[in-house]
Amino acid sequence: MASKAKQAEAKVPIIKGKEAEDMVLDYIRRMNRPFGAVDVSANLKGAVPKAATQKIMVALAEKGDLVQKTYGKTTFFVVNQANLEDMPSEKLAALEAEVKRIDEENKSLGAEVKSTGAQLARLKSTPTDKELVVEVKKAADAVQKARSHLDPLRAGTPLISQEESAQLDADCTRWRNEWVRRRKIFNTFWSLATDALTPQQATELGEDLGIELDTPEHGTLERGVLCAAGSVLGKRRR
Template sequence: MATKSKTSDAKVPVLKGKEAEDKVLDYMKRMNRPFGAVDVSANLKGSVPKAAAQKILVALAERGLLVQKTCGKTTFFVANQANLEDMPAEKLAALEDEYKKLDEENKQLVAESKTLSADVAKLKSAPTDEELAFEIGKVADAIEKAQTHLEPLRAGMPLVSAEECEQLEAEWMRWRKEWVRRRKVFSTFWSLVTDALTPQEARELGEDLGIEQDTGEHGVLEKGPLCSSGSVLGKRRR
């Protein structure tokens, strides 16, 4: 039968007497921050129970090793600052130099981090290989179409003169205006004729009379560049 594996977290032994007192005092001096009995016991991983920690803290305060302070109903203890060893000037200067060095290194790391973050942002905004391939394909198709349009010109086909363009423009504007006018006249007349008919009856009447309505191509033409305001054969007037 297989034996049970040991847990990775070994149980912390509970300290008592002088050993527990030294443990608490050393912790309070090392941290040099205000703590309550609950915090001390928890931070020492339960090696000193909460009740014992409270008694030890009170006893250390009575002996002047700690200072006891009360905030409302809560009691805190902190290491007596008068008992702490003064820091030599040489050690303070060394710590100051070390701080300045670390601060400078930190600034360099922050600057490097910003640069790397900017590089990452550029890489994320750049198109992928698949997107580049797709765009290259679109450009290649556009080039091929343009080459096809250029072939007649390269073969010697005469260009359309400015006068011919003006004539085509005039013809286009004239007949488009006539188209729009006739369509309006028909729409007005047809509305009067079919006012008392249902949509199905009106459709049947139109079929009997052989009336041809505008097709989808007419709608596309109306919305296209040729019919846009100020357009001349698809080009804007200047």
């Protein structure tokens, strides 16, 4: 019951007669564009029924207030442009000035929006307080770890004896030479074994046999200072 009562209250009262005619004409004048009876009645919230709106618009066209246009089976009505008042030059100038002012305001607001957007992007890319606390702690831990590594050096503690250093140099030279020798032997035999194969077949054979070649890291190590002639660890330190 309450719902029906609300619907009854919300229902627009029907307008008839001269008042309805004035309402239709005023609406079409204000909009100043072509309309059909269905559109006008709907835009007036049904205050003037569709059938009555059609009759009113036809009558207004007969009186010259509207101009009736027919496109196929559809009829449109538009306000008679000859009956519209010419806009005074002063009012036209004022409107142009207002349009210019609004255009300048739009440009200013657009620049402000762009600047605000850039500030927002910077704020979003800036770490939060919680993230800064985490980063500061990581940095402090890294500094503490680095300092702990420097403490023995600052105290003058020998980290390795000369005998141990010489032994490391000797081991490095020995195993590097062994590495180079074994690689040379392998390359010689592998070249003989795959001489009749295409590179792709040789690669597939190596994969089937589980042969592991030097990785790019090995090449980097061999070209580095540790493997350069006359740059073993002991010699660099002396």
